[in-house]
Amino acid sequence: MKQSLQHLLIPLGDGVRLEVERTAESVELHSRWQTIRTEHTARFGELYCLDGDAMVSTADEFMIHESLAHHVALEHTSPRRALILGGGDGGTARELLKHPCIDAIVIAELDERVVARVREALPTVSAGALDNPRVTLRLGDAGETLEASRQCGERFDLILFDLTASDDPACAHLHAPPFLNACADRLMPGGRLHVQLGSPFYQPEAVAALHRRLNGVFPYVRPALISVPLYGGPWLLAAASVEALPETSEAQLAQRLAERAIPPLRYYNPALHRASFALPNDVHALLTA
Template sequence: MFQPAPDAVYGFPNARALVRVDSPYQRIEVWDTPQLGRLFTLDGRPMTSSGDEFIYHECMTHPAALVHPAPRAALVLGGGDGGAARQLLAHRSIERIVVAELDAQVVRLTREHLPDVHGGAFDNPRVELVIGDAAQYVAQQIAGANKVSFDIVVFDLTPPDSPAASLYTPEFLTQLKRILAPQAAISLHLGSPYFHAARVAALLTNLQQIFAVVRPLAAYVPLYGSLWLMAIASDTLDPASLTEHEVTARLTQRDLDGLRYYDATLHAALFSAPHAVRDKLGRFLKPSP
């Protein structure tokens, strides 16, 4: 059973535990379920399942990558399951993808048990896996003589009340901007508007303090038991401004024809929150200037 809020529980009956590992950072468990196939949890929280990961990972990567005219370098913070890297590899203009994952055990276990999620992404020469603190990696890039500028950054992390807490702060976001290219976008997940409204509002406030354009987007993710909010933030790029024709043209140009959830027709709908969500989050879901 999962408990996303003190007054809410849900679960997947007849789930079967396959492996449990206590790493130096967290408890990692891999399960087999009749509903969503293989999935893994961190400290009891659902992270990714083979049955619906494409919803989350496609929404977290492609809208941000497509709004950029020609992304060449991407950074994934977290992402040890390889799902975000696998999606970014579909953009042929991206020459380098750095995955900065804190926990080597996450990579090991998901490589073994969730091959449908990573699709062999870590074996691709365009992908560089860095094990360690993502904040430290960013600091090293800032201090280094050969600093890399990233066009896309994907926050594929555990929630703010976890070992990843420092990566959601205004201080880190400000630091991160120092390694972003002039045209760049970041993508991050916010949480459920029904279970985590205060957390979502706080994250959006932080983003709006740092970036000129902040666009929330929403998709229902069965593993998370709720509508799930994400956001794309940038100083120069606005994914909500792309028309269906423009998205179609870019999907065709980049030969992105194997997607299972995201497409040009869906693009605008992702950025349109239902009334109930707008009422709950108020001004935070209003378009930024």
Template sequence: MPEGRTAGDLQPGVLTEYLTEETGFFVRSLREYERFQSPYQTVEVHDTAPFGKLFRLDGHFMTSEKDEFFYHENLVHIAAIAHPSPETALVVGGGDGGSAEELLKYSSIKSVTLVEIDLAVIDIARKYLGEVHRGSLADPRLTLKVEDGLAFVRGSTETYDLIVLDLTDPGGPSEPLYEVDFYRACAARLNSSGAMTLHIASPVAHPDRIRTGIANLRAAFPIVVPYLVSIPLYGGLWMMACASTTLNPSYITPLDANRRIAKRGIRDLRYYNGDMHRAAMALPAFVRELVE
């Protein structure tokens, strides 16, 4: 979780997401489907009016049926469309299957390896989050590995066209996966035209986390392109980034992106298109100050 972010609901049945110790928002739970402790974290699934089934880990919102596309489409397609022809991908985390589902929309994709440390996340996704993974967890092109993503990347000899870090927030147990050493290990696992994407934090609530995150990426990759998306479940504006040795998504025009969407047979996009590709990388002045 980001520094300063806390867990704890305002009252029973009122699911509360704190962005900082002073700010946050709430969603009422209509029904609690699951709440249990896995070997790694507290796992919950709730039914809600605005978001449908809502998935939480350690008291923090991860994804939901009705707004998952804001997060997953932007996490994947900014880099995937910029790549000339992605065939192989690695997802670290992402046991809900949402990132895998977006990658598997590409006709060129031959294999996706998903490395999730907590089997409980995958089991919950299979049981409750069909609207998030849309069958991707059973796709024959997908290989599931239940193991530590950090150890997997460091021990792997495989290389990939795309790496998607679909992680819990920095500041908690996943903190080592936001550090320079891990980014360098990921860079070594990319093909020559490959790229890595990840989410970082809110530029409004966590400016220090943005500065640190972008600096760490730049210590490992020569090309780092930050971009923004508004995610309802995360309380507003959120930064993601694409990092690479050679690939720069800002060179792709809206027309280029739309042509590639059509040529690659990508369907069922609810957020991403050529205009949004370009718009995501248009940073407000206060955000530019954080990343320059």
């Protein structure tokens, strides 16, 4: 479908697009891997797209990045090493750096042009995180980064999937059982994987399929439902572990926020954390079918 100067059409699922008013012409460039486009919009502020799919906007990126990072980082008693798969925009790293116990963050980003373009056009997303000495950027396929970690014995307390959709050809292999098994092998005792399942309404088949694959690899999988306007609203995440995922009370989460002196957040709070595990009946049925 042809897009006008005035309106950007963001695909949400088969036959559904979110129409967003532009305030300027887009800037498009091509890398070896994909088409990168940055946009100026009336409601979402600055945003960027990869191959036409919206990744994050300055208006609501805090919702996904805070949830992706703090849900598992606060459930862990003391996470020290984290691996972010994708995450070249720096938003997830920015949030993890708020935990003083984090000693090292490795970002496995495929495309150096994404890193450069987002730093230039949406600098508030990374907020300097990519220049922090605790952050290491490793360019190339995330599978190769994980294999290199295995060869040198590097393991992680947290592995976060900040990737494009699970059925995207560029990263479908990163959501397949062999790679999920490789991730499980790289987790420290008590470690957690955190995956974006997707939209239960607009992408039900892909969400259910990825959830099944996670359950086929990890003995413990716990989905959580958040909301991201740019993604069409309800959005599912899933924490996975080879060990039991203990329940963390609202009081424990609040205590860890205080002990780690994490500044006030825009989206995440302990009550919302606990509430996210309560799934609507149709979403529960989708994941258990």
